[in-house]
Amino acid sequence: MGKAEGAAAAAAAAAVVAAAAAVVWRRRSGGWRAEEMARELEERCAAPGMEGLRRIAGEMSAEMAAGLAEDGESKVKMLVTFVDNLPAGSEKGLFYALDLGGTNFRVLRLQLGGKERHIVKQESREVSIPPHLMVGTSAELFGFIASELARFVDSEGGDFRLPEGRQRELGFTFSFPVRQFSIASGILIKWTKGFSIEDGVGEDVVAELTKAMEKQGVDMRVAVLVNDTVGTLAGGRYHDEDVAVAVILGTGTNAAYVEKAHAIPKWNGLYPKSGNMVINMEWGNFWSSDLPITEYDQELDAESLNPGEQIFEKLISGMYLGEIVRRVLLKMAKEAALFGDTVPAKLKTPFILRTPDISAMHHDTTPDLKIVEKKLKENLEITNTSVKTRKLVVKVCDIIAKRAARLAAAGIAGILKKQGRDTRGDGEKRTAVAIDGGLFEHYKEFRECLKSTLEELLGEAASRSVVVKLANDGSGIGAALLAASHSQYNELEE
Numbered sequence: 001m002g003k004a005e006g007a008a009a010a011a012a013a014a015a016v017v018a019a020a021a022a023v024v025w026r027r028r029s030g031g032w033r034a035e036e037m038a039r040e041l042e043e044r045c046a047a048p049g050m051e052g053l054r055r056i057a058g059e060m061s062a063e064m065a066a067g068l069a070e071d072g073e074s075k076v077k078m079l080v081t082f083v084d085n086l087p088a089g090s091e092k093g094l095f096y097a098l099d100l101g102g103t104n105f106r107v108l109r110l111q112l113g114g115k116e117r118h119i120v121k122q123e124s125r126e127v128s129i130p131p132h133l134m135v136g137t138s139a140e141l142f143g144f145i146a147s148e149l150a151r152f153v154d155s156e157g158g159d160f161r162l163p164e165g166r167q168r169e170l171g172f173t174f175s176f177p178v179r180q181f182s183i184a185s186g187i188l189i190k191w192t193k194g195f196s197i198e199d200g201v202g203e204d205v206v207a208e209l210t211k212a213m214e215k216q217g218v219d220m221r222v223a224v225l226v227n228d229t230v231g232t233l234a235g236g237r238y239h240d241e242d243v244a245v246a247v248i249l250g251t252g253t254n255a256a257y258v259e260k261a262h263a264i265p266k267w268n269g270l271y272p273k274s275g276n277m278v279i280n281m282e283w284g285n286f287w288s289s290d291l292p293i294t295e296y297d298q299e300l301d302a303e304s305l306n307p308g309e310q311i312f313e314k315l316i317s318g319m320y321l322g323e324i325v326r327r328v329l330l331k332m333a334k335e336a337a338l339f340g341d342t343v344p345a346k347l348k349t350p351f352i353l354r355t356p357d358i359s360a361m362h363h364d365t366t367p368d369l370k371i372v373e374k375k376l377k378e379n380l381e382i383t384n385t386s387v388k389t390r391k392l393v394v395k396v397c398d399i400i401a402k403r404a405a406r407l408a409a410a411g412i413a414g415i416l417k418k419q420g421r422d423t424r425g426d427g428e429k430r431t432a433v434a435i436d437g438g439l440f441e442h443y444k445e446f447r448e449c450l451k452s453t454l455e456e457l458l459g460e461a462a463s464r465s466v467v468v469k470l471a472n473d474g475s476g477i478g479a480a481l482l483a484a485s486h487s488q489y490n491e492l493e494e
């Protein structure tokens with residue numbers, strides 16, 4: 001063997017030895033190194049601590065004031081909704097609602113019976129939005145919505161009554177940021193979550209829907225256009241007059257609240273009789289240097305459909321929590337052999353781990369974490385995991401979900417602070433916070449952590465005057481109620 005061949009052979013042998021040593025080191029240190037990575041993650045995610053969360057609450061409150069002062073002054077857009085009073089409950093008649101969210105799309109109809117009878121009858125249908133429509137064209141998306149609505153109207157039964165000669169009216173809930181010009185018109189500012197439909201940006205979403213309904217032969221007037229947080233506020237207030245804030249914790253996250261009309265310097269419209277104006281905050285775009293952002297969040301954001309945007313939402317909402325956990329587990333697999341010597345192939349697939357999956361693993365109470373074992377096997381084809389490994393997976397879910405819940409609580413505390421409702425003591429007026437969305441509704445550990453963190457942020461006295469309630473399905477009902485209060489036939493009845 002020549003000198004050159006000898007050197008090459010020696011190098012190859014050395015490489016084999018080094019690789020074997022790395023495997024031994026990783027395997028021996030596997031658990032320890034992964035646990036160390038989990039500890040580092042926990043420290044980073046818990047970094048704000050209560051003081052940091054209080055700072056974030058204060059920054060949210062300040063960003064709200066900045067956003068109300070002038071458009072463009074804050075990442076939190078503080079959109080005027082033209083909703084200056086919320087349904088009182090005297091509404092009567094048949095009204096429809098469309099609720100386009102980040103994952104689901106619902107059509108509803110309500111027969112309202114006024115103060116005495118409230119909601120006489122309600123029917124709804126929910127469909128998942130075909131993923132290809134989230135990245136197609138505006139015509140395809142609104143065509144799909146209109147066709148579902150047409151089918152639903154066709155199924156209207158005799159016990160829903162529309163007075164002779166009247167046109168059906170609709171409340172349109174659209175869960176994306178819209179700059180509104182009236183209660184029933186507004187242009188899409190940008191897409192968020194998993195949507196990216198270029199020709200929709202800058203278009204009037206009511207005009208798009210109306211065009212699509214006409215094509216489907218649906219004779220219906222869009223009486224109101226509302227964000228789902230505004231719908232939730234209206235739906236929540238219908239059942240509880242102390243509701244002053246609405247939060248969505250679903251695929252995305254956002255909040256709306258009742259502001260004093262005189263506290264909106266940028267507002268130059270007619271001063272509302274009620275003296276109030278509902279604001280759609282679009283808080284998902286909030287950012288602060290106090291946010292506990294990790295490398296995993298930065299990589300997720302860089303690879304998202306909207307890099308640099310919706311940072312608060314990407315730390316909190318249902319679309320992203322499962323994906324953050326996946327990224328952490330992937331790095332643990334690569335650097336600490338968490339799942340053995342090879343990195344599971346499926347673990348490299350973005351969004352393969354969804355928030356319902358991490359919720360199920362997080363709530364696993366079986367002695368050997370059988371649900372975790374099943375999820376890892378079914379979703380990621382990871383088998384033969386030890387209980388120790390499964391416990392570490394649950395730990396990562398807990399760290400990421402708790403961070404999200406604490407940040408959501410800080411956001412709510414910021415809104416209450418802006419409203420001067422964060423320091424009310426015993427015997428003072430009660431404030432209700434209506435929360436809707438699949439993440440809050442179904443993720444118990446998240447929900448409980450949010451509530452306990454908010455109580456700690458408010459302190460004992462003030463937290464006794466604030467109640468957080470699940471406003472299930474609020475946005476659809478709220479949209480129908482707002483349609484009723486803005487019906488073209490109202491003046492006829494006065």
Ligand SMILES: Nc1ncnc2c1ncn2[C@@H]1O[C@H](COP(=O)(O)OP(=O)(O)O)[C@@H](O)[C@H]1O
Nearest residue numbers: 101102103104250251318356359437438439442
């Ligand atoms: N069991 C669950 N545990 C945790 N999160 C869930 C669960 N089920 C649904 N979710 C979250 O809720 C989101 C759906 O929220 P929902 O409010 O129902 O719809 P949308 O966001 O379309 O308005 C899903 O994207 C998911 O992230």
Ligand SMILES: O=P(O)(O)OC[C@H]1O[C@@H](O)[C@H](O)[C@@H](O)[C@@H]1O
Nearest residue numbers: 101102175176192250251252254
């Ligand atoms: O109901 P979803 O799909 O979870 O939406 C919540 C929020 O998601 C955000 O991405 C949108 O900008 C908001 O307008 C919306 O309210």
